[in-house]
Amino acid sequence: MAHSFKPAKTALLLAVLFSATAMPMRPVHAQSTAEKTLPVVEVAAPMANGIINLDTPTTTGSRLGLTPRETPATVTVVDRATIDARGAEDTQEILKAIPGVSAHNAPGNITVRYRGFSGGSVSQLYNGIDLNYTIANRAVDSWIYDRVEAIGGPSSFLYGAGAVGGSINYITKIAQRDDVSEGRVRVGSEGLKEASIGLNRRIAGDDSGTPSHYLRIDLNDHHSDGWTDGTKTHSTQLATSLLSDFGRGLTHTLAYEYQNDVVDRPYWGTPLLNPIAGTLRIDDGTRFKNYNSADGIYKQRVQWLRSITDLQVNDALHFKNTFYAYDAQRDYRNVETYRFNADNTQVIRSGAFLQRHDQRVVGNRIDGTYKGELAGLRSDWSFGLDMALNKQTRFPKSLPGTVSTVDPYNFVTENFFDIPGMTPGFVPSMTNKVTTTALYVENRTSLLPALNLVTALRHERIDLNLINRGVVNASNPASYERSYNPTTGRVGLVWDITPNAMTYIQYATAADPPAGSLATASFANAITNTELTTGRQLEIGAKLDFWQGKGSATAAIYSIARKNIATQDPNNSALTILVGEQSAKGIDLSVGLQATRQWAVRADFTYVNAQYEDFRQGGVSLAGNTPTNIPATVANLWTSYAITPALQASMGIRRVGKVYADAANTMVWPSYTLLDLGLAYQINRNVSLIGRIRNATDKIYAANTSVSSTAASAYLGAPRTADVTLRITF
Incomplete structure (x- = not known):
């Protein structure tokens, strides 16, 4: 079973990792075939982490x-x-x-x-x-x-x-006008096996002016056992595209993607120890336990089709038309929620869900760009029309009550359809149709040689149509329609202080549904949520190069206010009204250094003060509280060092601040720090070996927390794992 980091497997992977691994990110210049020595690798260009x-x-x-x-x-x-x-x-x-x-x-x-x-x-x-x-x-x-x-x-x-x-x-990768041949094989802990290949070739045409056609195929297949009991994953991704260059500025790209993801007995979370208050905890003995049904499943099959036509009319005018179609089917068969009983001796399993989602999106977007003048000033324009239909039908079947109560450490769970009252078969409940038509325009005008005004405006008509496929009654009518008409925009000034440094100020707006998604809106929230929310942001920032081009940095401060969100009606707790407000004020800082030809560093730090300005839950005002699962700080440090021309080490450190598990801010998951290590060895010009240890300190941390009347669990991040990758270009 996929439990902890097994000693034998660890020893094997570490031996490979620290004796002959890794891939420096510099070009490789091989010696002549007559020489029998290792190739010389020159660290020439800036490294990826610089x-x-x-x-x-x-x-x-x-x-x-x-x-x-x-x-x-x-x-x-x-x-x-x-x-x-x-x-x-x-x-x-x-x-x-x-x-x-x-x-x-x-x-x-x-x-x-x-x-x-x-x-x-x-x-x-x-x-x-x-x-x-x-x-x-x-x-x-x-x-x-x-x-x-x-x-x-x-x-x-x-x-x-x-x-x-x-x-x-x-x-996504799409066909280009060059030849690419690459492959990857990866193996690792928890039964990881993965193979990938990518090819890009000209398949017709020549340099004489006849139409040229380029084909690209990228294929990936992944198997792993997962790190929780009984979890197995198999996924396949295919991306293929055909670029046709007809000359006279006309090209066409036809792109198709296929994604298939099957997870046997997916992991839904680890129960939190009582009391559920203050700093949240788990029992270390349950870290790798999986309380889902023995035959639980998650499946997703996705297909994308895009037809992209580009026409460069002249140096000033360009048109692009993108037709797209998306088709997805998602299936769920799981027991999804868990909590400890009062004395932490039993785990209560509940929430049996049999679900299917059928989603289809069809749309067409036509874009144009024009480079010209406005009142004698250089002025570039972008404009377009976007039309889309997003249709989703849901087939839910749920039993919210208790399924079973089990020993936290030694237990056997049922097959899903052995749960009393749960039978196979999908019955549709509702179809949501969201039809969007939008017009947009964007402009950049040079007010002065070093001062540019950047503006944008978009107006949409969003039509929501709900079709009841179940029982019709007073609260669930046969159908319901509503329209929204948001207008959003941006205005910004960009000042080039020097060729290597700029500063800017920007005001932008946005709109989104007051609660949830229109693609899954119910009759209740569609009727109640009469308007979209409004978002406003003021941002001031700077971007610059320094240290004679060896360093770069960006900085920004911002203030965002989102109004009109759904909040509980103080006069009737069963209803919501659109008067809520949420805000976020923060700073973003990033810096990159190519300190030497061998050493590169990239670091970033963000701080956000996110809070409710006006929000009620359970009849209580939560004004001043932080929304759930939002960390105030996130920091990252990545560094790479070429020990020799062929051998490169890398390290990543990620720090995520504490989060609140409830809107009342009485439950906290503490901050955590993750360490990733890598070592890469360039065997020759075309072959490299890379070894990695992820979460090297085996930190227990929650990527998400969920606390409600029926569930109290943390969705944990992966434990320490290791893998080795062989990359080949040919």
Whole structure:
């Protein structure tokens, strides 16, 4: 069973790790084949954990193709080199490279927290497309992604409602005009076995001017036993695309992605010891226990299709049309909630859920950019129309009562359909249709050679249509429709103090649902929540290079207010009214150093004071309290050192501040620090070996806490694990 870090397995992995591992991130220059010595590796370019790249255009902070330095906002780019350097296994681990972000991957409650907000208040995009459903953001293996970009704070003006805390954009690898051949094999503790391959080739055309076609395929297959009893995971990711270059500025990319994720007996949490107050604790003897049904399951199958047409009309005018379709089916068959009895001698298991979600999203977005002049001043424009239909049908079947009470350490759980009253089969309850039509425009005008005004405006019409597929009664009508019409925007000034230093001030707005997601809205909250929330942010920041280009840094201070959130009606606790307010005030600091040709350092620190300004729960005002599971501080330090030209060591330290498990702020999970270690060895120009130890101190920590009348548990992070990776380019 997948318990603690087993001694034999540890010894084997450490022997490999510290005797012949790792991959320096510098180019390799091999000697001639006649020589029989090791290749010479030259540390030439900045290392992935070094200076911050502020001068590569991004697609997430602006549609104008601005670089992070030119954007009046905090923009973070986690490129492929950084993903590889830190060994980020999946999208959740990539998020650790975004300052201030914390996240967890519990199967039914996937959440990202950014600038004091979480859930539907942080947009997670896939190639610029928002699925508007947090559970759809299940962690995906990092192999198929080229980079992840993020913008902090309100950004609905770019991607639509649902981005008060920020937007995170996962960008998939697609076909390029070059040849790429790479592979990876990884093995590790807890039965980890993984194989990946990536190929990019020109399959037709030549340099004579005839149309050229480039094909890319990236495939990943992952097996692991998990670190809790009985948990097994098998996931497969495929990303393939065809780039067709027809000449005269016209190109087309057809991209398809397939993701299949199956988790047997998924882990849902570890019960907290009573009394549930003050500093929360678990019994160390239950750390690796899994209280789910013996045949519990989580499955997700996702398909993406994108058709992207680019037309460069001339040097000034460019059009891009993106048609996209998304299809997903998610299945759950689990007992999900656990708590200790009063004297901590038994674990009470409850919450049997049989669920299916069918979600489909179809949309089309047409973008244009124009580089011109306005009143004699250089003025660049971006504009577009976005239309999408998000349709989801849910098939819930639940038994909220107690399933069984078991010994915390020695127990056997039932097969799911042996639970009295639970039978196979899916019956639909409701279909949610969310239709969005949006117009947007963005502009950058050079008021002075060193002063730019950046503005943006987006207007949306969001139509929500609920269709009852169950029993019709007074509280659950046959159907219900509602429309929302948010207008959001940004205005910012960017001052280039020197060619290597800038400062900015920005005011931005956002909108999102008052509670939950429109994709899962019930009749009760759709009827009650008559308006979207409004978000406002004022941000002041600076970005600069220093130390003769060996260092870079960014800094920002911000204040965000989210109003119109759903809060309990003081006159009727069974109802909510839209008068609540939540705020977040904070600072973001990041610095990167290429101290020497061998040594690179990247560090960041964020502080946020998140609190309710006006919020009620259980008839009690919670004004001044911190929302649950929001850490005030998050800090990261990554450093890499080339011990020899072929041997490189790396270390990552992550510190996450304490969080409150309840809105009353009476329960606390303490702060924690994680240590990751890596060692890489470049065998030759094409082959490298990388070893890593994650959570090297075997710290017990909670990625999320959940306390209610039926559940009191912590979703723990993984214990110490180790893995070895063989990477090949050919």
